[in-house]
Amino acid sequence: VCVAAGVSALGGSDSVVCEGNVSAVYRALLDCMTDYTLDSRGDVGAWVREAAMTSLMEVTLCVVGTAPQLLSPDLVNGMMCSLAQQSAEKIDRYRAHAGSVFVRLLHSNNPAVPHIPHREELLAIFPTEGTESLNWNAPSQAFPHITQLLRLPQYQYHTLLGLTVSVGGLTESTVRFSSQSLFDHLMLIQQDRAALGQFSDALLRVFRDNLRNDRVSIPFLKMLDQMLARACFDTFTTDQDHQFCVDLLALCKEEIKKSKDTQKLRSAIAVFCGLIQFQGEVRKKVLFQLLLLLCHPFPVIRKTTASQVYEMLLTYDDVIDPDVMDDVMTSLSDTNWEEDVATVRTHRNQLCDWLGVQKPQLVARGPVQ
Template sequence: MAKDVYEKTVKFENSASLCETITSLNWNASSQSFHYISQLLGLPQYHYHTLLGLTVSVGGITESTVNFSSQSLLNYLKGIQDDSVALTQFGDTLLSIFRDNLHNDRVNIPFLKMLNLLLTNGCFEIFNTQENHQFCVDILDLCKELRKSKDVTKLNACIAIFCGLMQFQGEVRKKVLSQLLMLLCHYFPVVRRSTASQMYEMLLIHDDVVDPELLDDVLTLLSDTDWGNDLDTVRVHRNQLCDWFGICRPRVVAKNTQEEKQFTNSVDVKARASTETRCKNKAMQQRKPHTNPKTPAYPTTEALRACGGAVVQLYD
């Protein structure tokens, strides 16, 4: 691979010095390696897998790896800000990685952290020249899928992405705001608190989201409300925010959650097993003692039928 990289990247550096760098570089040192790894993003053959690897590094938990990989990625994006074709290609690759790993927690959580870093640093400002840019719309749709998760870490990361998408103009901004307002009434109190906190910080930056005359009222309501209260209480405050933002109030739909269905099925199975056990015991009591103590005494067919037709195995 090193030879292939050498042949493909002669346009970036002198071929002789590059060959020497590849062989002498300490690839285990993040302070040295990520500068060169990020250059592979300029090669179509390695673009996807290089960005996939950087995703795990930038969104990881090892401080040194996160710092050096993040800086290298930001430097690369800074160099292509004036190249709309390269930036669009980068965005398309990001979306491909997100779609391919939407339900892979080893990738999607680091991906959300990395995407938040890029949005925070204004790496996609060029997309603001077009309302409802497809990149923003696709990111929103994919994050909406993750919003159904019950992983608090993932939900908090999605909230950060929603707040980061507020920098873009058009209908996508209203859709993002609608998602945030729904999260203010999430089942988990910790998610409601996190949403309110991040929305507050977002409005300090993007104060054009709401009428300037209402901004202070919105900030006060977000900061003073105890979003850990019961849902009926916080829903009143959330609906007030919907009115101020000009967003339709979400409707409360009464339906069984997946957990409720699983619980109901579990109860049915346990009840059925309990009924079968009682019928077996009753049938055993009605049968005469077996003459051979080594042979287990099983209930007769007549005794089992007397139990109301419970679904058990007939041994006689």
């Protein structure tokens, strides 16, 4: 149907109307590329995305062969970025389909698809000779190629968005190869503050755009935890109150606000512990969030927080005064954090005193309406 609509659009006598029709077809297909609907039949959004990828390829090849002037730079950019995102995601079948469509459009020469961003760089990443043997279904082959798109400004955000659900996912092989490829890229740019700054801006944008969208935000927190554990932002940690840490902390707080999802809360605790490596007043704010979670309504979250803070203090021994280290570690390990909140609050407040952090204040609840 979509292909027919594209062909029909080309037959119009008015070039302005024709261009508008083609744009409408592309907008509809690009909207379909963002469909992640789940229902009783399963992942129906994946079926929609797969059909949209096929239609984008066929419509594009049809338009290029008939009236290439109808393809604007914005349409081609949107299409290629969407395909890049899908080719970095976690489901083998749809990643393979996206990758094959991406490469087919890139290598189309009769005539070539116009306005493809960074065409020459892409041809170096996906050369004609080696692409035919590339198995997009195999994470070990696909991710080392697709993560190279992180170097290209036009593709960085969408590639990172796709990688988020792969690196923070559940499938072992996908997680292993996607995370290794991502960390290889970060190792290359770690000493380049400009490149690392650009990457961190894209990372913050992915988080900001997907706040409380659990499909992305929970894997994002898991990915971020891995990045912090591997000291990927070590270049920034010596700066006082680096804006990257300040913004991440604010977004994490917003993500878990009033959340009852224990998986999300556990992931956020790990991120807070990783953020402690940054210097400045932001460190006190990170500690405050962790101490706040020591009195969370869920006993399992209190216990998890105490355990991870204990490990954090063993790793980053410059966080607190050595004179109170033994007292803090004893309190964290010996207190039964699964007791009622009123009991553990006394221990938590003592920790606040030792750590020099303001005690969280109880919020007075108004009368029930």
